[in-house]
Amino acid sequence: MNQQQKRxxxxxxxxxxxxxxxxxxxxxxxxxxxxxTVGGLICLVGQIFLHxxxxxGLGVKEARAATAATMIFLGALLTGLGIYDVIGKYxxxxxxxxxTGFANSIVAPAMEFKREGFIFGVGARIFTTAGPVLVYxxxxxxxxxxxxxxxx
Amino acid sequence: xxxxxxxxxxGAICTIGxxxxxxxxxxxxxxxxxxxxVTGGAILSALGLYQPLVDLGGAGAVIPLSGFGHSxxxxxxxAARIKGLLGAFSGGxxxxxxxxxxxxxxxxxxxxxxxxRG
Numbered sequence: 001m002n003q004q005q006k007r008x009x010x011x012x013x014x015x016x017x018x019x020x021x022x023x024x025x026x027x028x029x030x031x032x033x034x035x036x037t038v039g040g041l042i043c044l045v046g047q048i049f050l051h052x053x054x055x056x057g058l059g060v061k062e063a064r065a066a067t068a069a070t071m072i073f074l075g076a077l078l079t080g081l082g083i084y085d086v087i088g089k090y091x092x093x094x095x096x097x098x099x100t101g102f103a104n105s106i107v108a109p110a111m112e113f114k115r116e117g118f119i120f121g122v123g124a125r126i127f128t129t130a131g132p133v134l135v136y137x138x139x140x141x142x143x144x145x146x147x148x149x150x151x152x
Numbered sequence: 153x154x155x156x157x158x159x160x161x162x163g164a165i166c167t168i169g170x171x172x173x174x175x176x177x178x179x180x181x182x183x184x185x186x187x188x189x190v191t192g193g194a195i196l197s198a199l200g201l202y203q204p205l206v207d208l209g210g211a212g213a214v215i216p217l218s219g220f221g222h223s224x225x226x227x228x229x230x231a232a233r234i235k236g237l238l239g240a241f242s243g244g245x246x247x248x249x250x251x252x253x254x255x256x257x258x259x260x261x262x263x264x265x266x267x268x269r270g
Contacts, residue, residue: 028174031170032167032171035163035167035170036166038166039169040159040162043162043209043212044162044211047158050211051154051155061247065251067211068214068220069251072251072255072258072259076255079262079266082266082269093168093172094167096169097165097169097186097189098162098166102186102217102220102255103255105183106259107262107266110260111262111263111268112268114267118264122264126263128183130255132186133186133190136187137190137194140194140221141194141243142228142241144224144225144240144244148228148229149232149237149240
């Protein structure tokens, strides 16, 4: 009995060590595979719309803009329905990086803080994440434009 | 083939984001990722490095937020070439106007219609 218990304890310790050795690695790999799959699938849906709009006779830029708007609509709708949260749970960055994630970052806080009213609740919270994105997006855009203007 | 490439390129771009979140110690929030992708995409685009990715991956490079940065940069460059300094200010917004308006309008409507769960 005593030896058996000792052996069991040793095995448990070995098992614990083994787990600690392996533990930090699988989540990263697993997260990456999930992010790749979910992000790739979202882009695949985007490609289907892009294909659809280009074959409808829209120009390259117009088809791209229409695709972006469609994906934003879908991202916002799925967030409202509570489905995007589920996608985000598995997809990680795969659900954040696509433009549907941008739509999610707009709807989620606005929905949550609706109680604070339509001005400081919905109106302000819409830009919780979209605000910084647009601020730095415009800054870098104008900076690039000015540099191009000065160089040429 | 276009569809497979969109999946692969889009998946790869998202995986980089996942690695940034998992391998950096500091608490990187989705907001940091989104801001980083927009500015990073714009800089790569200005250097001429993002267009090849769009040519290869189609929506796989357009749908990630780095594609939004690409539109901002290309809009600013094109308008600066045609209109000069004023174009540098207007180009980025003009190129992304549809997306930004869609985000505000659809975002507002959904936030008003639906209520959070749980």
